Structures are given as C-alpha cells and as structure tokens.
Amino acid sequence: MIVSPERIPVAGPSITDREPELAAEAARTAWYGNHYAYNARFEQMLTDYVGVAHAVSLPHCTSGLHLALAALGVGPGDEVIVPNVTWIASVAPIVYVGAEPVLVDIRADTWCIDPDAVEAAIGPKTKAIIGVDLYGSMCDWDQLQAVADRHGLHLIEDSAEALGSSLNGRKAGAFGRVSAFSFHGSKTVATGEGGMLATNDTGLFDRVLFLRDHGRAPGDRFFQNSEIAFKYRMSAVQAALGVAQMERIDELIAHKRAIFRWYQQRLSGLQGVALNAEPNGVVNSYWMVTIVPDASFGLDKFQIMEGLNKRNIDSRPFFSRLSDLQAFDDRPVSKRFVRPDERGAAIARGGVNLPSGYNMDEAKVDIVAAAVKEIFGARA
Ligand SMILES: Cc1ncc(COP(=O)(O)O)c(C=O)c1O
Secondary structure, three states: OOOOOOOEOOOOOOOOOHHHHHHHHHHHHOOHHHOOHHHHHHHHHHHHHHOOOEEEEEOOHHHHHHHHHHHOOOOOOOEEEEEOEOOHHHOHHHHHOOOEEEEEOEOOOOOOEOHHHHHHHOOOOEEEEEEEOHHHOOOOHHHHHHHHHHHOOEEEEEOOOOOOOEEOOEEOOOOOOEEEEEOEOOOOOOOEOOEEEEEOOHHHHHHHHHHOEOOOOOOOOOOOOOOOOOEOOOOHHHHHHHHHHHHOHHHHHHHHHHHHHHHHHHHOOOOOEEOOOOOOOEEOOOOOOEEEEOHHHOOOHHHHHHHHHHOOEOOEEOOOEHHHOHHHOOOOOOOOOOOOOOHHHHHHHHOEEOOOOOOOOHHHHHHHHHHHHHHHHOOO
8 A cells, every 4th residue: 555655735835035025024014004005915916916906815715705795795695606516615605694505516527616505505595606626726707707797696716726727818716796815824825814805896895895895985984883893904014925926827737737637647557536627718726636436446535545545645525515515404595406317416425635735746646646647547
C-alpha cells in the first residue's frame, strides 16, 4: 500500500514574503485618515479583475449573501431557489432574512444548479435564485438569466469558490445581479477569513453599504442610524493580505490549473471516475480537484476518505445534499422538490475533494493519484 511519507493536507494558501510585508504595513499605517486604504485597494483590484462596477470587502462570503438578500428586500413569506448540493453557507442567509430556501437538483456534469429544475420549482412566493459556481465550475448563467427574466426573479451568484473561473470570457462573480466571494484560508485567494460582495447595480450597492454599517449612510459621523441593520466589515490587515494575493492572481490561478492538469494526466485512465468539468466556453479555476466515482464501485465518500487517510492523505467529502442534513429535518417546504434518485444524490454520496492546496507539486500529485488508483483498483 502506498503511504505518503508526510501528511498531505487537503487545502491551503500560497503565502510569499509579500503578504506579511503588506499586512505589517497595514498594521503600522492603516489608521486615522488612512484606515480604509487597503480595503479600498483590495476592492478596486477585485472589481478590475472580475469586471464589475462595485465591490465591498466583508468579514466573509456568508455576510455577502446575507447583505445581498437583505438589500434585494427578500424576507418572510418569500422563497429562494438554491441547489440541493452546496455548502450550507449558500443557503443559511435565506433563513437569516426569514425566507424559505427551496432545494433543487444539480447538473451531472458541472455539479451546478439545473436551470430546468429551477424553472419547475418556481411558484408565487419565489423571489430569487442563487446559483453556486461549485468547486470552480460555472453555472449555466445564460439559462438561469433567461429563467430569472421570464419570471421576474433576482439572480444571485455565489462565487465563493470560483474566483478566476470564467464563462464565455466573463469572469465568475459578474453574472448575478449581485455576487459574493470567499477568502477563507482554504480559498483561491486567502485572507484567513474574508469575503467580498460585487455588483454592477449602483442603487443596490448603496443599500448594501448602508446595511453593512448598522443602517447609516457611508461617511455618517453623527451616529444617525435610520434602520437597525448589520455590522459587516473586513479589517485593514486582512485587506492588505488580499491586496498581496490579488497582485499574484494570475500566478495563483495558473498554479490551480496546473494541479488539476497533473491529476488529470494521472487519473484519466481510471474508468468510471469523473473529474471537474470544463465545458466549451468555460475556464475553470479548479478550486478543489474533485473525483466522482460511478456507483458501481460500491464506495461512498467516507470510505474513499478513509482509504486516503490510511495512506496519510487528507481529503474532504463532496458537500452532502442539504436535504439529507439534520439541519433541514424541520423544513419539509424546502424539500418538496427533492427526490431520492435525483442526480445530486449519487454525486454527493461518492464525491471526494483531493488535496488541492498551493503546496501541491507533481511529486505529491503522483502519490495521491497512485493512492486513488489503488483504492479504486482494489475494488474495480
Ligand atoms: C459555496 C460557498 N458559499 C459560501 C461560502 C461561505 O464563505 P465564508 O466561509 O467566507 O462565509 C463558502 C465557503 O466555504 C462556499 O464554499
């Protein structure tokens, strides 16, 4: 049995001397009139890169989705259609604003929300759709936009995992009326914790700036709050880390794509095991290299993870179907379109994220790929 001589972690950032240099500079200088300078730089770099008009730095992506829904006026009595297979952070903010998530199936190839399933779930209470660019894949944004337009719905893009991906030349985060990114330490651009909301809609953006600062106008110096709202701000030191990471964005995305290519070269002969999709017109930034085996292998994700763990390799399970989580036990309304045999069920049962951190090199991918082949070969 192949055993890695050192533990291979599943995720982690790329930190050079530049990140602590800028973080230290921010800790020294981002005070008084300069307190927002690094946040403003980080926001400008993201808007330039993604190709949107406005962005605001936040404590995390979850707050971005929360602000998006609140600014769009989604609230009690409303429903928001979301993919059944995603991280719970895509969906929890719907409950924060008092609305109801409605879970629908994902596509077999991209693992993103199925626009046909979205359309079938639209009812009189539907207010919005959240598409999630899962693991760097791109949603079918043209179709989702068409559905949203036909029914007068807001389209929100959860691009937490897809910074650097694009569809027909347009970057992830530029498709929803409003989108949100994550800079959690495991993400493509990392600030430890952190997030950003992006939009082209100036009126909506103004509302977001108001809501994220306890319901007062930006620049208010007199503590004149006109609504009870939220406090969602990113610290200057985190923003400085973000600036340093954005300076290196092309190199970071190239490294992610190289990691995927190394895996693809080694695993392409493994029949019945799918990797992340990159359909025509898409550039996938491959946040997490992911394997999804056929059910015929008879292995679920936890068994595969245990096989990797025994070989000193860390991994992560594909997100579970939200409808299978205890957190949704008391939400029958959310689950009314869920079927036991939907596509997401098999994907979520068998999928595993392989080590995809920036410390991966070809030698480490050699070990992980050999371990994967051993695990499947033994049962094939
Ligand atoms: C798809 C998706 N949405 C939202 C989030 C939330 O991001 P954050 O942890 O920055 O709030 C994550 C992060 O893990 C995610 O993967």
